[in-house]
Amino acid sequence: MGIKVVVEGLTKAFGPQTIWRDVTLTLPEGEVSVLLGPSGTGKTVFLKSLIGLLKPEQGRVLVDGVDMVNDPDRKVYEARRRFGLMFQDGALFGSLSLFDNIAFPLREHTRKKESEIRRIVLERMEMVGLAGEERKLPGQISGGMRKRAGLARALVLDPEVILCDEPDSGLDPVRTAYLSQLLIDVNARIDATMLIVTHNIEIAATVPDNIGMLYRRDLIAFGPREALLTSQEPAVAQFLHGDPRGPIGMSEEKDAAALAAEAKAAASAAPRRRRTIEIPPQLRPTPGMPPRRGEQRHAQRLDAMLPSLPHPAQQAILAGRRNRQEAGGHGGA
Numbered sequence: 001m002g003i004k005v006v007v008e009g010l011t012k013a014f015g016p017q018t019i020w021r022d023v024t025l026t027l028p029e030g031e032v033s034v035l036l037g038p039s040g041t042g043k044t045v046f047l048k049s050l051i052g053l054l055k056p057e058q059g060r061v062l063v064d065g066v067d068m069v070n071d072p073d074r075k076v077y078e079a080r081r082r083f084g085l086m087f088q089d090g091a092l093f094g095s096l097s098l099f100d101n102i103a104f105p106l107r108e109h110t111r112k113k114e115s116e117i118r119r120i121v122l123e124r125m126e127m128v129g130l131a132g133e134e135r136k137l138p139g140q141i142s143g144g145m146r147k148r149a150g151l152a153r154a155l156v157l158d159p160e161v162i163l164c165d166e167p168d169s170g171l172d173p174v175r176t177a178y179l180s181q182l183l184i185d186v187n188a189r190i191d192a193t194m195l196i197v198t199h200n201i202e203i204a205a206t207v208p209d210n211i212g213m214l215y216r217r218d219l220i221a222f223g224p225r226e227a228l229l230t231s232q233e234p235a236v237a238q239f240l241h242g243d244p245r246g247p248i249g250m251s252e253e254k255d256a257a258a259l260a261a262e263a264k265a266a267a268s269a270a271p272r273r274r275r276t277i278e279i280p281p282q283l284r285p286t287p288g289m290p291p292r293r294g295e296q297r298h299a300q301r302l303d304a305m306l307p308s309l310p311h312p313a314q315q316a317i318l319a320g321r322r323n324r325q326e327a328g329g330h331g332g333a
């Protein structure tokens, strides 16, 4: 089962540049979360901070009693083995076959026999739909396959937390949809806690239990998928609609003068309404997969927090449950 990751008051700067400050959130065990945010807001820096590869100036990241920020390197290194990392480009060694790439962490970090390594690698390759491709080199396969190979490699040490950095980058919508389903199926099979960094609204809308968003050096939201997707917070709504109007500008954020000019122009123009985002159903595991235990725990947490959520989020959650019951689904209590 996945373990929870507790982030408390995390602040990261590079020299005078504060990347984000006072970030507090919990990735609940076995649940899938997405971290959104405009380019350059420090999402990758956040992932690296969770595993102790970058050291924030303040705050803690607690993983089963280990503080990935402040504990000695030896403890952090040990705890890092509980994470599986899926990088943007798969981060594969170009001269090694897919088999050897995926076997790499096992050979590096364990003393398993080659026969056992072979069993694990072939099983993980089958899990991500790469059975039979063991001998190929990374340069001989498509970008989507490279990403799946990166995911298989992230899975070989039985991670309890999986971090995915822009798993959809460079993929067409169909491959992105396959990958989204694969991530949900992997979660159903191994119940790992997952955090996916992406700009992709389709992934954010259909894959996770929870969504967070980094903006202007703050975590401006983190909560159930429905809460963020119905949020009226200007930066969140702008981002979700891909709208040039709003506080997010061409560079990281608009300056005050640009915002004031935009507000003046908007005041004299006829009001333009954003279309309402319809919240699509969350992806379910492929038939034949086990039910997601993280989804069941998430449903229980939602019950407890429902009264405290904004009305539109409550409505969206209840509508989703009704739809699921009508469709005869499981898990969404």
Ligand SMILES: Nc1ncnc2c1ncn2[C@@H]1O[C@H](COP(=O)(O)OP(=O)(O)OP(=O)(O)O)[C@@H](O)[C@H]1O
Pocket: 014, 019, 037, 038, 039, 040, 041, 042, 043, 044, 045, 046
């Ligand atoms: N090692 C480093 N030293 C100095 N600055 C860094 C370092 N790593 C990242 N940065 C800076 O931190 C900021 C956030 O970078 P990061 O790659 O985390 O953003 P991001 O949100 O993942 O962006 P994108 O969505 O475009 O991938 C950038 O301004 C980047 O230049």
